[in-house]
Amino acid sequence: MNYIAHLSGFFHRVSRDYRLNPTHVSLYMALFLQWNLCRFRNPLSVSRAELMEISRISSRVTYHRCIKELHAWGYLHYDPSYNHFRGSLVYMLGFDDMQDRKCTAEQSNLCTGAEPTVDSGCAEGGEEVGPSINSINSINFKNSLNERARAREKGSENEQEGVRKEKRKEKGCAEKEKKETLHGPPELEAVQCFFLERGYRELEAFRFFHHYSANGWMLGRNPMQDWQAGARKWMLNELSQNGEGNEKSQRNREAGLAGERDYSEPL
Numbered sequence: 001m002n003y004i005a006h007l008s009g010f011f012h013r014v015s016r017d018y019r020l021n022p023t024h025v026s027l028y029m030a031l032f033l034q035w036n037l038c039r040f041r042n043p044l045s046v047s048r049a050e051l052m053e054i055s056r057i058s059s060r061v062t063y064h065r066c067i068k069e070l071h072a073w074g075y076l077h078y079d080p081s082y083n084h085f086r087g088s089l090v091y092m093l094g095f096d097d098m099q100d101r102k103c104t105a106e107q108s109n110l111c112t113g114a115e116p117t118v119d120s121g122c123a124e125g126g127e128e129v130g131p132s133i134n135s136i137n138s139i140n141f142k143n144s145l146n147e148r149a150r151a152r153e154k155g156s157e158n159e160q161e162g163v164r165k166e167k168r169k170e171k172g173c174a175e176k177e178k179k180e181t182l183h184g185p186p187e188l189e190a191v192q193c194f195f196l197e198r199g200y201r202e203l204e205a206f207r208f209f210h211h212y213s214a215n216g217w218m219l220g221r222n223p224m225q226d227w228q229a230g231a232r233k234w235m236l237n238e239l240s241q242n243g244e245g246n247e248k249s250q251r252n253r254e255a256g257l258a259g260e261r262d263y264s265e266p267l
Helices: 003-016 022-037 048-055 060-072 105-112 133-183 188-197 202-214 227-258
Strands: 044-046 076-079 088-092
Touching: 003 022, 022 044, 022 048, 022 060, 022 088, 044 048, 048 060, 060 076, 188 202, 188 227, 202 227
Parallel strands: none
Antiparallel strands: 044 088, 076 088
């Protein structure tokens, strides 16, 4: 195969064919490159993704339109494959002389959709067509994509696991902080907020805090386990003391109005 004569014949024909545009020429040159890698063997198993990348065609619609037009205008024979595991077949026609080429018997089979079994470019004794380098490259390309997808999935799983660990760690730290807040000696600001939220004066918060700070936060001989529970008990005691004081004042007022005083009670 004289590829220089072939390219010269192709460009001579292109210069007279005004139906072609740069996209047709780019796609044909991509096919010629793949044909060269297969040592000019026909038929040529092609991968759409590789051809689109080499020819810089970004649209599948444009790719299919151009390759079908090249087939219809006699530049090649295109046998599309609708199987993801089998590449489409392209039969490259020769342009090494100026006369027009007619379809050979093998080319006619390709035009009618028959499966080619003879390598007319290399085999002379009926040798079967083996897998071309394009199909091997296509398989390797697909395997590479699958490996990248698995790697991305694995990385995503590791990232999600790291996020879950971080959340568990934050939750554990929050629970530990809450536990330490409840069971450890509180700060004065926390005690003030606790009393103010329940409608008590700030003075009661100071009394509670300094009372138990002086005792080392001890209840008898045992350390205070929950200062909030102790604060609530302090509030209940305060309510009960205020209630007794109010009852005593009421009795004194009633005795004063009656003109009787009980001097047995302490001032």
